[in-house]
Amino acid sequence: MRRSMAEAAVGDDCYGDDPTVNTLEALVAEILGKEAAVYMPTGTMSNQVAIRSHTEPGDAVLLEQTAHVYLNEGGAPFALSGVHPRFLRGIDGVFSTADVEAALPQRHPFLPKHWAPPTKLLCVENTHNAGGGKVWPFARLVSVCEAGRAAGLHLHLDGARLWNAAAATKISEAHWAAQFDTVSVCFSKGLGAPVGSALAGTAELISRARRFKTQFGGGFRQAGIVAAGALHALRYHRDRLEEDHANAGIFASGLASIPGIQVDPESIETNMVRFRVTSSDASEFAVRLHAAGVHVLPITRDMLRAVMCLNVTREHVIEAVEITRSVLRSNSTLRPAPGH
Numbered sequence: 001m002r003r004s005m006a007e008a009a010v011g012d013d014c015y016g017d018d019p020t021v022n023t024l025e026a027l028v029a030e031i032l033g034k035e036a037a038v039y040m041p042t043g044t045m046s047n048q049v050a051i052r053s054h055t056e057p058g059d060a061v062l063l064e065q066t067a068h069v070y071l072n073e074g075g076a077p078f079a080l081s082g083v084h085p086r087f088l089r090g091i092d093g094v095f096s097t098a099d100v101e102a103a104l105p106q107r108h109p110f111l112p113k114h115w116a117p118p119t120k121l122l123c124v125e126n127t128h129n130a131g132g133g134k135v136w137p138f139a140r141l142v143s144v145c146e147a148g149r150a151a152g153l154h155l156h157l158d159g160a161r162l163w164n165a166a167a168a169t170k171i172s173e174a175h176w177a178a179q180f181d182t183v184s185v186c187f188s189k190g191l192g193a194p195v196g197s198a199l200a201g202t203a204e205l206i207s208r209a210r211r212f213k214t215q216f217g218g219g220f221r222q223a224g225i226v227a228a229g230a231l232h233a234l235r236y237h238r239d240r241l242e243e244d245h246a247n248a249g250i251f252a253s254g255l256a257s258i259p260g261i262q263v264d265p266e267s268i269e270t271n272m273v274r275f276r277v278t279s280s281d282a283s284e285f286a287v288r289l290h291a292a293g294v295h296v297l298p299i300t301r302d303m304l305r306a307v308m309c310l311n312v313t314r315e316h317v318i319e320a321v322e323i324t325r326s327v328l329r330s331n332s333t334l335r336p337a338p339g340h
């Protein structure tokens, strides 16, 4: 990957003449079965440009209440697009057609037509980050998208980890993407590229997206150097995602053998493991694990999350289980982890 980046042909992406970026965009569009794609510096920008492209300020957007676009993107939908949220309550990020219908504004001849903001967009996330890497059941996703279309909504997929959903189900990325107007995918997560994401959709929508990419400060000149890393990841790292899923299963089974930890290995669908510590505060436990070399995030007061990727090997996972076991056993006093 580093070699392909060093040797990449570059131009100026603001002028559309960076050959490596153009190759990457064409390949993404092909894999996702869309007319066009645009390379983005981050997944956050990709999602937020999508939201801005589908709406005008004051429009309403249907968001699941634990969606990455809502929880983890700095309040961008409201700050940058001026949209109004209508929340859906899913389970691990997965909701139903009834949830979509209940979140739509009520219509009745007695109600003034212009009270509720126009609802324009429905966002779906697959796999679901806050849902522990949950994959949407395909039929459920189709029915939810049909309900959205029936209500006249545009449909956006936050597919930062769509590659993982495809690897776990053998349902192709294009098949998932076909349900949506726009799809955002990340190269910088499980695929292991240093930089970037892409937004795919119709040529018309992607042309509008390029305007907001510029407006949000995303025109990034000689981007071919980083696009070459993304291209390498797309070509050579998708096939190995199942290893991450297998490693997540091994980690979960190992943790399940440790007294004081609760985890359901059966619930692991992709590359994330959520587990509960019963005898300690999750954030303290994360600091102790970090000091011992295992880097996981506390996600609630008693839950932690581990994520597998291409630089975590099976040996690392087995070692991490043993470190977790000994950290839990030891009563070592809390020491701040390096860098904290």
Ligand SMILES: *Cc1c(COP(=O)(O)O)cnc(C)c1O
Pocket: 041, 042, 043, 044, 045, 047, 068, 069, 125, 127, 128, 129, 158, 160, 161, 186, 188, 189, 196, 197
């Ligand atoms: C990481 C992530 C993003 C954002 O990607 P960045 O490149 O970190 O901005 C968006 N959606 C989901 C589900 C993610 O996990």
